[in-house]
Amino acid sequence: MTKHFQHDLDNLRRDTLALASSVEEAIYGAIQALQARNIALAQQVISGDDAIDSLENQVGNECLKILALHQPVASDLRMIATALMINTDLERMGDLAVAICERAIVLVGGPTIEVPIKLQRMTDSTTNMVRQALDSFSHLDVRLAERVCQLDDEVDRYNAEIIQELVETMRLKPELIEPALSLFSATRHLERIADHATNIAENVIYLVDGEIVRHRHNLIEKRCS
């Protein structure tokens, strides 16, 4: 590997991690805005999405530049393809954080509804997944990537429990149906963020092992057990 290629790869890894860190912050901010009925914070996260999008474009262009300049093959080629896919997942997580903020703003305009306490725990598990998925990419750590898949089950459990709680609220207090629907959407957005973290972990396993584990949930379960 030439020095120039190594340098471009290092930059790519650094920018990917910077993107991940902005996305993680956006997710935390979005949930905080939702819980605290804080419109200013929600708007801050929404306007911060432009920077996330620019960074995504930059990382995408870096990948194309590396492909064109260094024409990598084998595991180096897989590394760039993985970085491209991780980049897309991160950008979508940013969009989902924006979607949560939009729900937060709608919530402020309506009657007060209690935000399920488990949403904070679900958020902690989700941002944990995002961080560990990126760590697994950064250190090419397959074991860590496999742990991320396991964490997704925890997020799914919180998701189901929160939705059950919201259904109860709608049933007992029909005047809260609309705000409960906003919380329902926000919860689903968070669950999808966790799914994107799982995608990243699966891509890391593919990168290291050359084995496509996406869509092979039996295999993942086996590997993760």
Next chain:
Amino acid sequence: MTKHFQHDLDNLRRDTLALASSVEEAIYGAIQALQARNIALAQQVISGDDAIDSLENQVGNECLKILALHQPVASDLRMIATALMINTDLERMGDLAVAICERAIVLVGGPTIEVPIKLQRMTDSTTNMVRQALDSFSHLDVRLAERVCQLDDEVDRYNAEIIQELVETMRLKPELIEPALSLFSATRHLERIADHATNIAENVIYLVDGEIVRHRHNLIEKRCS
């Protein structure tokens, strides 16, 4: 361009269109299962997703193979990067069709709820978007890609109207809150399928013009007006 390269590109285009056609069929099947409370059809779409996933893996591998063997640059490189991204969007649409089927199966287990009539129109607009987005890729037709962006507004309008209808149902018939939530989720899944079609159209504009229009909604609106 060598004959071998051209041959690989033709195969890639053909397989991408085959994937798109399977995905379109899955979307129609999912909505039909939802409307007709047809568990068998829902299960058929769900089990058909394995074939979609295999095709996605195959197209992804073809892209990597072309990058490794032919080391394309400039517009050819953009074409492969675009095919990779379109591939991901199509696979996610397939997952969303599965998610709609899961809602269809849950619905059959609960009390009967009327499926909003506009859901069929929203489905027609959405599959129209998918078809036109892929046509725009196939013929590198930027004007058609721009029309896809406009169609997304129509889908968003149907989405808002259907959700309003479901909120009314929940309010008037609290015993229908859970099935209405299933329809709410299914509608949101369909709306996200349309968003993926928009992503594809934006990628085609990027491919042809070398201009990244993702995230630049003002630009898209300008271009589409």
